[in-house]
Amino acid sequence: MRLNVNIVICLFLCAEVPGIQSLEQVPWLPCMLVDERVKFNDEGHAETQYQHRNAGLQFGHPGDSALNPNAITFLVTGSKVDMRKYIEGAVVEHQLQCEIRRYSTEGIQVRWPGLGAQDHDIWFTCTLRHTDGLFVITSFLRHTPATPTPGQADYRNWAAIADREMLTTSTVMLVFTRTPSVWVGLMKQSSLHCQFDVDHKAADLTVEWRLQRRSERTTLFSHSSRSGQREGGGVELKGIGRGDASLTLPLTKQSSEGTYVCLVSVPPLFGSHEIALHIMEPPRVSLNVDSVISLVDTERQKVVCEAVGYYPLDVEMEWFREPSGGGGGLLPEKLDTVLYSSHRHHQDGTYSLSAFFLLHASLHDSGSKYFCRVSHSSLRMPIRKSFTLIVTEVDSWNFLWLFFGCGFILVMVATLCVMLPRLSSARKANKRKPY
Numbered sequence: 001m002r003l004n005v006n007i008v009i010c011l012f013l014c015a016e017v018p019g020i021q022s023l024e025q026v027p028w029l030p031c032m033l034v035d036e037r038v039k040f041n042d043e044g045h046a047e048t049q050y051q052h053r054n055a056g057l058q059f060g061h062p063g064d065s066a067l068n069p070n071a072i073t074f075l076v077t078g079s080k081v082d083m084r085k086y087i088e089g090a091v092v093e094h095q096l097q098c099e100i101r102r103y104s105t106e107g108i109q110v111r112w113p114g115l116g117a118q119d120h121d122i123w124f125t126c127t128l129r130h131t132d133g134l135f136v137i138t139s140f141l142r143h144t145p146a147t148p149t150p151g152q153a154d155y156r157n158w159a160a161i162a163d164r165e166m167l168t169t170s171t172v173m174l175v176f177t178r179t180p181s182v183w184v185g186l187m188k189q190s191s192l193h194c195q196f197d198v199d200h201k202a203a204d205l206t207v208e209w210r211l212q213r214r215s216e217r218t219t220l221f222s223h224s225s226r227s228g229q230r231e232g233g234g235v236e237l238k239g240i241g242r243g244d245a246s247l248t249l250p251l252t253k254q255s256s257e258g259t260y261v262c263l264v265s266v267p268p269l270f271g272s273h274e275i276a277l278h279i280m281e282p283p284r285v286s287l288n289v290d291s292v293i294s295l296v297d298t299e300r301q302k303v304v305c306e307a308v309g310y311y312p313l314d315v316e317m318e319w320f321r322e323p324s325g326g327g328g329g330l331l332p333e334k335l336d337t338v339l340y341s342s343h344r345h346h347q348d349g350t351y352s353l354s355a356f357f358l359l360h361a362s363l364h365d366s367g368s369k370y371f372c373r374v375s376h377s378s379l380r381m382p383i384r385k386s387f388t389l390i391v392t393e394v395d396s397w398n399f400l401w402l403f404f405g406c407g408f409i410l411v412m413v414a415t416l417c418v419m420l421p422r423l424s425s426a427r428k429a430n431k432r433k434p435y
Helices: 002-015 237-241 324-329 396-432
Strands: 028-040 046-059 072-077 096-103 122-130 136-143 166-177 181-184 190-192 195-198 206-213 216-224 230-232 247-249 258-266 269-279 284-287 292-296 300-310 315-322 351-360 369-376 383-392
Touching: 046 096, 136 269, 166 258, 166 269, 181 190, 190 269, 284 369, 284 383, 292 300, 300 315, 300 369, 315 351
Parallel strands: 028 096, 046 072, 072 166, 181 269, 292 383
Antiparallel strands: 028 046, 096 122, 122 136, 136 166, 166 195, 190 247, 206 216, 206 258, 216 230, 258 269, 284 300, 300 351, 315 369, 369 383
16 A cells, blocks of 8 residues: 555656656655564574565755655765666656665675765665666665664664654665676677766776576676776776776677676675576578478378577477368367477587478368467567468379279289290200200
8 A cells, every 4th residue: 555655656746847858857766675684593593584664765955854754765865876867768657666675794894985974884775677677776875874883784783764764875886787688699799788886986996797607607807996907808998987897798609698797896885787698599490392282182291390590499389270261260270190300409509390290181171271380489479381282183094094004014014924934944945955
C-alpha cells in the first residue's frame, strides 16, 4: 500500500514540472531499503536477515522537509556527482527500480577526501536499474550522523534507522553500465560499457576488469593512478581520465563467453558491475529438395532439413504437414516419424543438426505443404523452410512397357543361363576332335 502511495507522490511531483524531459528535474524517487539484521546462532555463525523497508530518494538541500513523511527519506544534497544525469530513456513510475543498502568498508578506516567528510561517516549504496536492462547505476551515499556510532560501522554494528527518519546524504561516487547483458556473434568485436564519476579530482583510483568463467577468474586489465602501473589491455588510459573504463574485446570466440566484472575503487569504496556476455550465432537452415517436389504415386523420397552454424546448443527442429488448401482452417499436423542426427560440433564452436523423414507419396497428399520449423535462442522468430508435394498417377502405358520390358529381360537372362553352359560344352568337345 505504501509503495503505491510512493508512486502516486512521484507522479504528482513529476507532473508539477511543466514539460519535464529528464530525471534531473525529478525531486523524489520511490526506493526500497534492504536493511540487514545479523544474529549469531548457537554455533557462533552469523545469520543475516533482510528486511525490506519503505524508503525514497529526495533531491534537495540540507534542512528540506520530507516530501513523503511516511517513508525513510534519504535526502541527497548538492554534489558534483548527480546520479540523475546518467539516466536516460526511463519512465520513473514504470521502468526504474531503486534499491538502497548499507555499505561496509570492511575495516578500511580512511576518511573520504571529499569536502565535508568525517571519520565517523556511514555509507549506503543506491542502485538504479532499468527494468528492460538498458542500464544499472550504483551510487555511494555518504551520511554524517549527528552522534558518531561507537566502533566500526559494519554488519555487526549498524546504527538503527527509524521508519520515518530522514538521513542527509551526498553522492560521492558512482559506477554504471549501459550493457548489463551483451549478446554478440562469433568473430565479432564488442565493447563492454563501464563508466564512473567521483566528487574530487586526483582520486586514488584503481580500475580493473576480470573475467569469470565457471570456477576460473582472470584479470584482463588493471590500472592504478597512484603507482601508474598498468597490466593487460582493452581500456584506454585517456578514457579513464574522463571517467570511461569501457573494455574493448578482441574478435569473440566461444571462450569469450562469461561474466565480465568492472571494478572501480577509491578507498574506502569499491564499486563494481557484472556484465554477462552471451555468444549467440543463429542457424542457417536449408532443405535437400526444391520448393516443389513431383513424385509418382507410391514413390518414396528422403527429405532432410539441416540447421548449420548455430550456438549455443539449444536448437529445436520440427516437421509439419499442411493439407492442400490450408486444411480448412485446421492447424498443421506435426510429423511423428522424424528422425534426428547427432549434434555435430565444428572447429569454430558452432553446431549442426539434421531432421529427416521418408516421404511416402500418395494421391490424396498432392498439393500438401511440408515445412521445417527451426527455433533457437538467437532468433526472435523461428525459421521456416517449406516445399509443396505434387503427386501424379502411374501412367498405364508406361507401366505396360515397364512390365513387358522387365519380362523380356528376364526371358533373355534365363535363355542365356541355359545356353551358355551348352555352348561351353560344345566348344570343349570341338577342341578334342582330331584334325
